[in-house]
Amino acid sequence: MxxxxxxxxxxxxxxxxxxxxxxxxxxxxxxxxxxxxxxxxxxxxxxxxxxxxxxxxxxxxxxxxxxxxxxxxxxxxxxxxxxxxxxxxxxxxxxxxxxxxxxxxxxxxxxxxxxxxxxxxxxxxxxxxxxxxxxxxxxxxxxxxxxxxxxxxxxxxxxxxxxxxxxxxxxxxxxxxxxxxxxxxxxxxxxxxxxxxxxxxxxxxxxxxxxxxxxxxxxxxxxxxxxxTRVVVMYCGKIIEMAETEELFRNPRHPYTRGLLDSIPRIREKKLETLPIIEGMVPDLANLPKGCRFADRCPKAEDHCRESEPPLEDTESGGKVACFIPN
Ligand SMILES: Nc1ncnc2c1ncn2[C@@H]1O[C@H](COP(=O)(O)OP(=O)(O)OP(=O)(O)O)[C@@H](O)[C@H]1O
Ligand SMILES: [Mg+2]
The missing domain is CATH 3.40.50.300 (P-loop containing nucleotide triphosphate hydrolases)
Structure with a gap:
């Protein structure tokens, strides 16, 4: 960078x-x-x-x-x-x-x-x-x-x-x-x-x-x-991932980022594929859950994720991610 x-x-x-x-x-x-x-x-x-x-x-x-x-x-x-x-x-x-x-x-x-x-x-x-x-x-x-x-x-x-x-x-x-x-x-x-x-x-x-x-x-x-050249991914008032664009597309670390990337429509065999969107609802800001704000929608969430909020930490590839179990 x-x-x-x-x-x-x-x-x-x-x-x-x-x-x-x-x-x-x-x-x-x-x-x-x-x-x-x-x-x-x-x-x-x-x-x-x-x-x-x-x-x-x-x-x-x-x-x-x-x-x-x-x-x-x-x-x-x-x-x-x-x-x-x-x-x-x-x-x-x-x-x-x-x-x-x-x-x-x-x-x-x-x-x-x-x-x-x-x-x-x-x-x-x-x-x-x-x-x-x-x-x-x-x-x-x-x-x-x-x-x-x-x-x-x-x-x-x-x-x-x-x-x-x-x-x-x-x-x-x-x-x-x-x-x-x-x-x-x-x-x-x-x-x-x-x-x-x-x-x-x-x-x-x-x-x-x-x-x-x-x-x-x-x-x-x-x-x-x-x-x-760089992307900030936000969820519920917080930055949950930040990385150079290429890196983010190649290797999204947060399950939410992965979900966003998976929902980009792609054209394959000349047909527009309908891709999964992230299931569930964004939590209400007036009534936030304890722990990670994405936990209720996260395919990887464990008990720990519902107990405390993951801090935004440096990744080895120069970005940042707020997840206890990043990809
Ligand atoms: N004028 C306002 N009064 C009360 N709450 C507000 C006001 N403006 C924003 N908010 C709150 O701040 C939150 C973030 O709003 P914001 O407009 O930044 O969302 P956004 O990410 O730009 O969404 P969108 O993609 O729909 O434009 C909203 O969920 C809303 O609760
Ligand atoms: Mg807006």
Missing amino acids: SESTSKPVLSIQDLVVEFKTEAGLIRALDGVSFDVQEGEALGIVGESGCGKSVTALSILKLIPSPPGRIAGGSIKLDDIDVVNQPDDEMRKVRGSLASMIFQEPMTALNPVFTIGNQMVEIIRVHQKVSKAEAKRQAIEMLRTVNIESPEQRIDQYPHELSGGMRQRVMIAMALSCSPKLLIADEPTTALDVTVQAQVMEEINRLQREMNMGLILITHDLGVIAESC
Whole structure:
């Protein structure tokens, strides 16, 4: 791993995020730690509700509060201490040092303004430039994300664009101030299958060209395999495995990771195989079992696994796994 030589653009240590809910206080993140190096693409996978989006939102200090709060740990973005950063300072950090693209671009774009208006505004929040110069930069950025005739497109409203084009606009906006870290939370899920691959290619290309750190959040391990060099696997608010992508695919250590990999559809003999999904339900965060959170669904669980929680420990292949009986 090149970790020792390069500098982390993001470093998260023991992050704890809590939400007040009707069922009581829940820990959506419970001691999450990982780094992202300059120019590195890191994938985060895990079933719905495991804490992927909460992790992403925490990095930009966007956890809705109340009901949520960062209850412990630290987040360092470059040299900035996110947890203790005042809100007005964080506004400057968002977009310039780190930016985020979401699943549904329509929710992030304002329907009553042209995309040009919105891009110009973002650029001018971060740079002291004239409107004309900001517009020139916005057109350039639209061209960078492969939008044809950007001079015309810039005066259109979000609803005049296709879903794929809107997501490209979101990417252009997110990258307009050359952030060091891009967080993409299910960036292609809402798009047509044919457009998904194109948008992912765009993200990958820009990430390499701009040497940005990338956090790619997805349910789809197939997408991670093509885009990321390292993977974090989350379950119930914890990291249960972390490894270089190749290693994770070749030799998944946690039974949960193995289950996720086994549920990737494969095409064999020209037929799409339906593969097993992991049986059972994710436990309720308000009512967690004693011991390993995966034990009830785990084919390998022993009594010991239901008694105490396995810590996240180094593997001999340079990754980490939280399991008493890893593969
Ligand atoms: N605003 C909120 N209020 C209360 N609880 C919340 C809130 N946002 C998140 N949570 C809790 O945090 C947990 C993690 O949510 P998160 O959105 O990070 O899941 P996720 O991994 O992104 O899932 P998905 O794949 O469905 O997007 C949820 O199970 C939920 O209980
Ligand atoms: Mg999510």
